[in-house]
Amino acid sequence: MTTRGWHADVPLLTAYLAGSLDAVGGASVEQHLVRCADCRAAIADIVRAPVLKRAWAGVRDTVESPALPLAVRLARRCGVSEPVAVLLAATTSLRTAWLASAFVALGFATAAVLLGGADLLAPFLLVAPMVPVLGVAAAYGPHTDPLESLVGTTPYGRSRLILVRTLAVLVSVLPVTALLGLLLPGPLWLTAGWLGPALALVPVLLALSSFVGPRTGSAVVAIAWSGVVLLSLRVVPATWPVEATQQLVYLALALVSVVVLVVRTHRDRMIGATL
Amino acid sequence: MNAVQLDAISKTYGRTRALDVVDLGFDRGVTGLLGPNGAGKTTLLRIVATSIAADGGRLSLLGRDPQGSHDELTAIRRQLGYLPQELGYPSDMTAFGFVEYVAVLKEWNDRDRRHREVRRVLDLVGLAGSATKKVRRLSGGQRRRVALAQALLGEPRILVLDEPTTGLDPTQRADLRRTLSVIADRCTVLLSTHQTEDVAALCERVVVLAGGTVRFDGPVTELVATAAGRVWLSDEPGSDALVSWRTGTGRHHVVGGTPPPGAVETEPTLEDAYLLMLGAEARTVRAPA
Structure with a gap:
């Protein structure tokens, strides 16, 4: 659209670009530019191309940059670097919906124990160690990361990506789980007892997944852990899965898994890395 | 080297x-x-x-x-830039987000430089206007171009x-x-x-x-030349041809075998040469492992 009659002259347009007009004058020129193609053409000749380019790049940057999930935004505030945040944003188990459903499941398990009393620890013991395990399993692999085939050919590398995401999942879920654990009846060692299997089962999962993939690996770990907890309901005290002797077994399992991972990754570290 | x-x-x-x-x-x-x-x-x-x-x-x-x-x-x-045959597309990623994710994996750590590079490759494949669209909303051809854009990151x-x-x-x-x-x-x-x-x-x-x-390694023109004198246009299909089909003009394009009566030799295409090079194997479909 072009207006007839009055047009802004070069000194006025230059003053507008320099920001030296008062508020009313600036707004008037801006309104006129919206309606007048001649003046838009005139100002295009005056405006410095690099400034325009920078401004346009800024607009595109704001519009095009994808929003980060809540957990990743929090991680950024805690000092996680911007490139790592981009990688974490693509992690299924760090999305708000996944974390929210995990915490709801944990909340129900905690409520069940609170209502059932200290003799019925099973719901919490069943769920608490499984949340990090399933979170890690959902963080990589061909079923959950469609870019899997590409990741292995990039300089960043698949093993590094998996370890970063594993760490991020643990940092995201363990504090909330620990807080809920404190609500449980019984001594402190009991309410923190789930942490042993939770931390031990993650390397077990990673080692298993190096042979059978994360989906089957997580299924095996989940079935095995459920078996341990459900068995304790019938034949042994409710606290049996988290007692000291069993914690040593979990520690041993974790150490063996780490050794398996290191050996397999070292042997196959170049192409087709194990993790 | x-x-x-x-x-x-x-x-x-x-x-x-x-x-x-x-x-x-x-x-x-x-x-x-x-x-x-x-x-x-x-x-x-x-x-x-x-x-x-x-x-x-x-x-x-x-x-x-x-x-x-x-x-x-x-x-x-x-x-190295790599475009795999089949590439999954995270459903909730935008075209820009998808390419940016790969850019980080390719160690483009500086945000401004990375964004400039992502915009450059999206422009290169003609997707500048679709950068903010979710990948799942793009057509098959557009998705393939998004995948190509990531392969072009950093001028490999x-x-x-x-x-x-x-x-x-x-x-x-x-x-x-x-x-x-x-x-x-x-x-x-x-x-x-x-x-x-x-x-x-x-x-x-x-x-x-x-x-x-x-089976062959050389200039395209050399492969085409291997089919010279073995491709004809004819009113009838070739009886022992490797392959022949009726073209839009009503005449038959005959590849290999003996020329049918009245057949006229024609300029072979790369496809003709490829079919003749592999013979019956060209039609064999073997399931990949």
Whole structure:
């Protein structure tokens, strides 16, 4: 659209670009530019191309940059670097919906124990160690990361990506789980007892997944852990899965898994890395 | 020294020999890989892209050994662009987010530089206007171009493209050809395709693979020349032709065999030469391992 009659002259347009007009004058020129193609053409000749380019790049940057999930935004505030945040944003188990459903499941398990009393620890013991395990399993692999085939050919590398995401999942879920654990009846060692299997089962999962993939690996770990907890309901005290002797077994399992991972990754570290 | 050098490369999946002692060298320019399904094209490209390791032989990329130290492999991968045959697209990612994610994996850590590079490659494949669209809302051709954009990040010296033209319409294929012809001066492009016209239009060199072995390696014109005098136009289909079909003009295009009565010799196409090169094998579809 072009207006007839009055047009802004070069000194006025230059003053507008320099920001030296008062508020009313600036707004008037801006309104006129919206309606007048001649003046838009005139100002295009005056405006410095690099400034325009920078401004346009800024607009595109704001519009095009994808929003980060809540957990990743929090991680950024805690000092996680911007490139790592981009990688974490693509992690299924760090999305708000996944974390929210995990915490709801944990909340129900905690409520069940609170209502059932200290003799019925099973719901919490069943769920608490499984949340990090399933979170890690959902963080990589061909079923959950469609870019899997590409990741292995990039300089960043698949093993590094998996370890970063594993760490991020643990940092995201363990504090909330620990807080809920404190609500449980019984001594402190009991309410923190789930942490042993939770931390031990993650390397077990990673080692298993190096042979059978994360989906089957997580299924095996989940079935095995459920078996341990459900068995304790019938034949042994409710606290049996988290007692000291069993914690040593979990520690041993974790150490063996780490050794398996290191050996397999070292042997196959170049192409087709194990993790 | 060639940018990509394969010496006696072999790869076996179970009992299937996907590549059988392949010797090839590639330098700057575009090379097309042709072959029936299961010929070993994807296996060869995955080996060059450092996605899988060969069972035997020696591979050299940019003068480095990908089976050597971790630093050697990383140095190669920094100068490598790879478009896999099948690539999943995270459903909630935008085109920009998708390419940016791969850019971070390719160590573009500075946000401003990374965003500029992502915009550059999206512009290059003609998707500047679709950067904020979710990948799931893009057409098949647009998705393929998003995938191509990530392969072009950082102007790689080796570009491995597994069936880049799949899902593209004729205009998009022409655009892709233009893009590749621009970058081919600076890098080594290896692409596989089932479209012989893409090879004819894009590649100065063609490699025909079948059963894991190299059947032809040379300029496209040389492959076409092997079919000279063996392709005819005729009023009748060829009785013992390798393949013949009725064209839009009503005459039959006869490839191979003996010329039918009244047949007129015609200029062979790359497709004719490819079919004659592989004979019955060209129609054999072997399930990949």
